Amino acid sequence: MTPRDLIAVIVTRGGTLPTGADEAVAEAGGAAVVVGTGSEDAARALVSARTVTAVETEPGVPGRLAAMLRPLIEAAAVVLLPASPDGRDLAPLLAVELDRPLFAWAARCSPSEVELVRLDHRLSIRVGLDGPAVATLAPGARGAEPVQEPSSVLPRTLNAPKERPGPDEPGKTLPADPATVDLGEARRILGGGAGLVPPDESGAQMMELLGDVARALDASAGATRVVTDAGWMDYSRQIGTTGVVVDPDLYIAFGISGAAQHTGGLGAPHHVVSVNTDPSCPMTAMADLGIVADAPAVLRELARRLGVGHEKERRTVPAALLERGSTVANERFDAVVVGAGPAGSAAALELARAGRRVALLERGPFPGSKNVYGGVVYGRILDEVVPQWWREVPVQRWITRRSTMMMTPTQSVSFDVRSQAWGGPPYNGMTTYRADFDSWLAGKAEQAGAELITSTLATELLRGGDGAITGVRTDRPDGELHAPLVIACDGVNSFLAKSAGLLPEADADHHTLGVKETLSLPRETIDERFAVSGDEGLDIEMVGCTGPIAGGGFLYTNRETVSVGVVLSLTDLAASGRRPEDLIADLKAHPSIAPLLRGAELKEYSAHLIPEGGYDHMPELATEGMLVAGDAAGMCLAAGIWLEGVNFAIGSGLAAGRTAAEALERGDTSAAGLARYRKRLSESFVLADHKRLRRAPGFVLSPRVQHRYPELVCDLVQELFTVRNPKPKPRLGGLLRRTARTKASGSPTSPATRSRG
Amino acid sequence: MASLDDELVATDRYPPVSFEERMGTVEFRVSERPHITVDSDVCRSCTTKACVHACPAKLFVPTSDGGILFNYEQCFECGTCYMVCNEAGAITWTYPDGGDGVVFRHG
Ligand SMILES: Cc1cc2nc3c(=O)[nH]c(=O)nc-3n(C[C@H](O)[C@H](O)[C@H](O)COP(=O)(O)OP(=O)(O)OC[C@H]3O[C@@H](n4cnc5c(N)ncnc54)[C@H](O)[C@@H]3O)c2cc1C
Numbered sequence: 001m002t003p004r005d006l007i008a009v010i011v012t013r014g015g016t017l018p019t020g021a022d023e024a025v026a027e028a029g030g031a032a033v034v035v036g037t038g039s040e041d042a043a044r045a046l047v048s049a050r051t052v053t054a055v056e057t058e059p060g061v062p063g064r065l066a067a068m069l070r071p072l073i074e075a076a077a078v079v080l081l082p083a084s085p086d087g088r089d090l091a092p093l094l095a096v097e098l099d100r101p102l103f104a105w106a107a108r109c110s111p112s113e114v115e116l117v118r119l120d121h122r123l124s125i126r127v128g129l130d131g132p133a134v135a136t137l138a139p140g141a142r143g144a145e146p147v148q149e150p151s152s153v154l155p156r157t158l159n160a161p162k163e164r165p166g167p168d169e170p171g172k173t174l175p176a177d178p179a180t181v182d183l184g185e186a187r188r189i190l191g192g193g194a195g196l197v198p199p200d201e202s203g204a205q206m207m208e209l210l211g212d213v214a215r216a217l218d219a220s221a222g223a224t225r226v227v228t229d230a231g232w233m234d235y236s237r238q239i240g241t242t243g244v245v246v247d248p249d250l251y252i253a254f255g256i257s258g259a260a261q262h263t264g265g266l267g268a269p270h271h272v273v274s275v276n277t278d279p280s281c282p283m284t285a286m287a288d289l290g291i292v293a294d295a296p297a298v299l300r301e302l303a304r305r306l307g308v309g310h311e312k313e314r315r316t317v318p319a320a321l322l323e324r325g326s327t328v329a330n331e332r333f334d335a336v337v338v339g340a341g342p343a344g345s346a347a348a349l350e351l352a353r354a355g356r357r358v359a360l361l362e363r364g365p366f367p368g369s370k371n372v373y374g375g376v377v378y379g380r381i382l383d384e385v386v387p388q389w390w391r392e393v394p395v396q397r398w399i400t401r402r403s404t405m406m407m408t409p410t411q412s413v414s415f416d417v418r419s420q421a422w423g424g425p426p427y428n429g430m431t432t433y434r435a436d437f438d439s440w441l442a443g444k445a446e447q448a449g450a451e452l453i454t455s456t457l458a459t460e461l462l463r464g465g466d467g468a469i470t471g472v473r474t475d476r477p478d479g480e481l482h483a484p485l486v487i488a489c490d491g492v493n494s495f496l497a498k499s500a501g502l503l504p505e506a507d508a509d510h511h512t513l514g515v516k517e518t519l520s521l522p523r524e525t526i527d528e529r530f531a532v533s534g535d536e537g538l539d540i541e542m543v544g545c546t547g548p549i550a551g552g553g554f555l556y557t558n559r560e561t562v563s564v565g566v567v568l569s570l571t572d573l574a575a576s577g578r579r580p581e582d583l584i585a586d587l588k589a590h591p592s593i594a595p596l597l598r599g600a601e602l603k604e605y606s607a608h609l610i611p612e613g614g615y616d617h618m619p620e621l622a623t624e625g626m627l628v629a630g631d632a633a634g635m636c637l638a639a640g641i642w643l644e645g646v647n648f649a650i651g652s653g654l655a656a657g658r659t660a661a662e663a664l665e666r667g668d669t670s671a672a673g674l675a676r677y678r679k680r681l682s683e684s685f686v687l688a689d690h691k692r693l694r695r696a697p698g699f700v701l702s703p704r705v706q707h708r709y710p711e712l713v714c715d716l717v718q719e720l721f722t723v724r725n726p727k728p729k730p731r732l733g734g735l736l737r738r739t740a741r742t743k744a745s746g747s748p749t750s751p752a753t754r755s756r757g
Numbered sequence: 758m759a760s761l762d763d764e765l766v767a768t769d770r771y772p773p774v775s776f777e778e779r780m781g782t783v784e785f786r787v788s789e790r791p792h793i794t795v796d797s798d799v800c801r802s803c804t805t806k807a808c809v810h811a812c813p814a815k816l817f818v819p820t821s822d823g824g825i826l827f828n829y830e831q832c833f834e835c836g837t838c839y840m841v842c843n844e845a846g847a848i849t850w851t852y853p854d855g856g857d858g859v860v861f862r863h864g
């Protein structure tokens with residue numbers, strides 16, 4: 001054996017080979033040591049081996065095994081083990097025994113270089129070797145080719161050199177000290193914000209107390225930027241998009257308002273508790289348990305009960321603990337709004353502002369938890385909700401670049417607009433996650449006085465003797481909510497509009513399915529690949545990218561993720577036999593898109609329906625005792641080059657709330673009394689846009705737009721820019737006629753046979 | 758039919774995200790009550806079986822006797838299945854109880 005060689009070490013139990021054994025042997029060029037019980041059988045079962053030493057031992061302590069194997073392997077430049085459980089146990093001990101570096105999870109390996117795979121096999125890292133090493137090989141990365149001639153198997157027995165001071169038992173696993181553990185790995189975190197520091201008191205002392213309480217709870221302490229900037233806690237403890245990104249099971253926020261910069265670093269904690277005097281701050285809105293109380297007081301009380309810190313004096317928690325959504329119903333309201341999406345929160349906000357008692361019902365554990373969209377909110381309508389909303393809205397990026405892309409499987413032509421004017425107030429569009437945005441907007445409604453009841457499903461419409469709607473039943477015990485007026489903002493699949501007979505039970509022709517992947521990429525990578533910087537972002541809408549299915553695609557940039565998805569006609573999808581996630585995969589593999597997403601890791605997969613019927617398929621908007629708004633009323637423009645619905649939802653919600661307040665004032669909540677709603681919408685962008693674009697859904701989903709136009713445009717532009725010297729450039733007019741002619745005479749690549757629009 | 762992604766991955770050598778991993782990125786608070794039920798007897802006479810490939814969560818599995826095996830646990834609550842369903846009465850569709858079911862963080 002020369003020092004340039006590789007050798008594979010395979011641990012066997014009862015003659016069974018671990019996953020990846022042959023791959024490791026093949027990568028090592030056929031040289032292997034098989035060790036364990038049934039080693040000879042296992043050695044003969046290797047198809048890639050040339051020379052194998054079979055060492056029969058009882059499964060023992062890996063440390064002793066390492067010492068035993070030493071003489072057999074120490075001459076090899078690289079000792080390679082499959083990354084099987086036993087292989088991963090033994091590899092570090094071999095590395096210690098041989099005093100070599102360990103390279104875990106390699107795809108390739110040679111005496112001079114290892115190629116490591118990371119991030120779910122999406123990233124590969126080459127590392128040059130300047131000496132001998134130990135490595136583990138990722139199973140499935142290379143495959144194993146069988147060798148023709150039979151391998152030679154040499155059985156050996158080895159004795160552990162007794163005098164060696166190798167570790168005799170697995171080392172003790174020491175628990176990490178929560179006070180110093182990397183916050184990114186902490187399972188429980190107590191976060192401190194500016195609200196934890198009472199005026200005239202020492203911030204550093206409060207944060208020290210937070211640390212003491214955290215330690216008593218086996219948790220780690222973290223803080224917001226305000227706190228670390230003030231020097232009250234170390235920067236390594238700063239949670240947020242500019243600090244550490246954490247992913248705990250439990251997060252308890254003390255006096256943290258929940259700015260997007262902070263919550264953006266929170267990952268997906270299983271449980272969030274927010275202690276804050278402001279019941280409608282975003283942190284409390286996204287919490288499973290909101291404690292409306294003075295944060296320092298609660299922390300001191302906790303410290304006292306846990307017997308930690310320097311808290312000697314006894315204080316009481318000023319406000320009662322308030323568990324979200326546990327409100328006992330069976331109550332009377334002026335109005336019940338079902339659904340805390342943008343439509344519902346806007347409607348509840350208007351009613352509350354008019355001084356009405358309004359219940360805002362949401363089936364999800366927090367507003368936005370059930371909701372999926374592409375990614376851009378066109379926010380101008382928010383002027384009517386909060387002045388200067390952009391100062392507080394949870395934003396990911398402001399859209400300053402918008403592209404519309406026409407695609408064929410191998411070509412694309414983009415229309416790209418960039419406007420720096422969109423990058424400053426009042427802005428045009430912004431990317432944001434619905435969990436953040438919907439929670440924020442519902443918080444505004446709560447601030448105005450609406451009563452948000454989460455984790456509660458409306459299951460039935462209640463009706464009076466005359467048939468008029470008089471409230472809803474919920475899935476809570478005794479959970480009837482009575483009100484002269486119900487506003488159905490329960491989104492697509494609207495159960496309320498269906499039970500009132502306003503919408504058909506199922507209507508595949510007028511709905512599309514949106515499926516989306518949220519993919520993580522480093523912020524700088526997004527900035528570079530999409531040519532944006534700072535808070536700027538890009539949105540791309542695509543047509544011609546969904547193969548035989550009418551629809552479209554979208555790509556939006558968030559701060560550290562990109563949302564990519566497709567919108568698919570349900571009838572085409574049903575007929576196509578293709579799977580939704582495969583269509584996203586096709587889009588992601590398109591030559592225009594693939595380079596933008598290289599190395600991106602899937603963070604969340606999601607799906608949601610879109611009402612796509614447009615103006616002509618909207619339901620009645622008002623009936624006896626009920627108004628319908630947002631997606632429940634089909635107010636959504638999602639055909640290809642537009643993807644708008646949140647703005648229409650807010651617009652219609654506000655109009656519904658206003659109309660409801662007036663109707664309650666007059667004491668007439670009959671259909672006639674609510675007729676002003678439709679008029680109001682017709683005068684606003686909500687119905688005006690839908691009416692103007694009433695033919696858009698059929699048109700955009702037609703074969704012409706889905707296939708003919710993208711092909712025509714792509715071919716034309718391709719011709720225009722193909723340089724065929726010495727031939728001169730073609731005249732534009734002739735080119736246009738020629739391309740149009742070849743397309744009109746039936747392109748073989750046009751699979752669509754749709755009859756719509 | 759091999760998708761473009763398969764080809765891309767084949768040349769890239771690394772396997773794509775498996776469907777299980779894909780669904781593993783989503784949080785589900787599984788409720789005890791199945792909010793959707795499928796009557797496999799009705800499905801036996803269905804000629805399209807459109808639900809099988811259209812459901813984005815791949816929850817409809819055809820059985821050897823021509824019926825459907827359905828599992829509600831990892832459901833997006835999207836509504837695609839009942840919209841594309843070919844036979845009246847095959848799918849009974851409701852939302853899960855309040856607080857249960859899917860939770861999107863990046864929707
Ligand atoms: C893939 C996709 C991409 C999109 N892209 C965009 C985009 O980029 N920009 C844009 O502006 N729009 C976009 N839209 C459209 C937009 O998401 C919707 O138009 C908008 O969310 C409608 O708001 P809403 O309040 O009417 O309904 P929703 O946001 O659906 O809210 C309805 C709420 O009601 C709750 N609910 C439902 N039933 C009940 C019940 N029985 N009891 C209690 N609560 C209930 C739900 O949990 C939900 O929170 C997109 C949609 C999809 C699917």
Ligand code: SF4
Binds near residue numbers: 803809817825847
């Ligand atoms: S489409 Fe409907 S009837 Fe057909 S198999 Fe699926 S659930 Fe059953």
Ligand code: SF4
Binds near residue numbers: 793816831838839
């Ligand atoms: S609602 Fe959507 S995710 Fe759930 S079973 Fe039906 S199609 Fe699948």
